[in-house]
Amino acid sequence: GIQVEQSPPDLILQEGANSTLRCNFSDSVNNLQWFHQNPWGQLINLFYIPSGTKQNGRLSATTVATERYSLLYISSSQTTDSGVYFCAVETSGTYKYIFGTGTRLKVLA
Amino acid sequence: EAQVTQNPRYLITVTGKKLTVTCSQNMNHEYMSWYRQDPGLGLRQIYYSMNVEVTDKGDVPEGYKVSRKEKRNFPLILESPSPNQTSLYFCASSLGAPGQGAPAQYFGPGTRLLVL
Numbered sequence: 001g002i003q004v005e006q007s008p009p010d011l012i013l014q015e016g017a018n019s020t021l022r023c024n025f026s027d028s029v030n031n032l033q034w035f036h037q038n039p040w041g042q043l044i045n046l047f048y049i050p051s052g053t054k055q056n057g058r059l060s061a062t063t064v065a066t067e068r069y070s071l072l073y074i075s076s077s078q079t080t081d082s083g084v085y086f087c088a089v090e091t092s093g094t095y096k097y098i099f100g101t102g103t104r105l106k107v108l109a
Numbered sequence: 110e111a112q113v114t115q116n117p118r119y120l121i122t123v124t125g126k127k128l129t130v131t132c133s134q135n136m137n138h139e140y141m142s143w144y145r146q147d148p149g150l151g152l153r154q155i156y157y158s159m160n161v162e163v164t165d166k167g168d169v170p171e172g173y174k175v176s177r178k179e180k181r182n183f184p185l186i187l188e189s190p191s192p193n194q195t196s197l198y199f200c201a202s203s204l205g206a207p208g209q210g211a212p213a214q215y216f217g218p219g220t221r222l223l224v225l
Contacts (some may be wrong), residue, residue: 001168006209031207033214043199043216044209088214090207095159096167096205097142099152 002027006100013077013107020070021103023087031090032056032063034072036090038083046072046085077107111136113217115200121223122190130185130220133201140182140206141166143175144159145196152199158183159206189225199220 001025013019023032031063034046047054047061048068054061058077063070065103091098113134122128134141142157144167154167163184172194174186183202187194199215 031118031212033212035214035216038148041197041219043219044215045215048213057148066132069193088152095140095165095206095208097154098168099144101149103149 002029002089002098004089004098004100005085006085006103008103009101010104011106013105015077015079015107015109016072017077017107018073018075019077019105021074021085021105023070023072023089025068025087025089027072027091028065028068029089030092031089031097032070033097034061034070035081035086035088036081037086038080043086071083074105079107079109081105083088083109111215113200113202114213115198115217115220117220118218119221123189123225125135125189126189128190128222130187130200130218130222132183132185133181133204134183135181136202136204136215137180138181138202138204138215139165140203140212141177142201143173143183143185144199144201145169145194146199146214146219147196155198156187176190190222192224195224 051065088099143155144152155174158164198220200212203214
């Protein structure tokens with residue numbers, strides 16, 4: 001089945017810094033989403049982005065489907081950005097989601 | 110308020126004692142799904158449902174059952190729980206299935222299960 005790898009596994013930043021999180025996948029995908037799991041465990045959908053670029057405030061995401069990767073950019077990071085970031089993909093016609101193992105981000109005040 | 114609710118939030122049980130974790134959404138979503146989250150493994154899909162009476166296996170369905178008799182509810186049933194089912198469980202829903210319109214998933218708060 002499709003493999004989904006995220007890097008880096010862990011990241012520590014000072015407040016105000018920028019960061020790039022990466023999601024690589026081993027096959028073509030029909031659907032790709034980014035999620036944030038906050039320190040209290042709640043999962044929030046950030047982006048639905050099977051291809052192209054989207055922006056939402058300080059966050060933006062780009063998926064290059066032909067090269068099988070997606071990037072999540074966090075600019076001017078805040079302590080509330082701490083948590084784990086997951087990407088999840090679905091390959092065409094399976095209707096099943098495969099999650100990466102996540103990037104754990106800690107933003108220091 | 111649009112939300113996905115799960116009950117109970119925490120559960121301690123013993124091996125072999127049947128249990129049900131309920132999931133309900135009030136957004137008229139068609140697609141619903143159950144995941145388990147374990148350290149180092151991320152989230153893995155257990156079962157999903159495209160609509161009422163339509164369910165299918167995810168990546169780790171062994172030891173679990175589901176039903177979708179009503180659009181809003183999607184309970185997860187563990188007929189004979191074992192210690193390897195100790196995990197954090199999430200229910201999620203989306204307006205459409207992956208590949209269809211509006212697939213963004215909304216997650217419940219999670220149910221932490223300990224099987225002794």
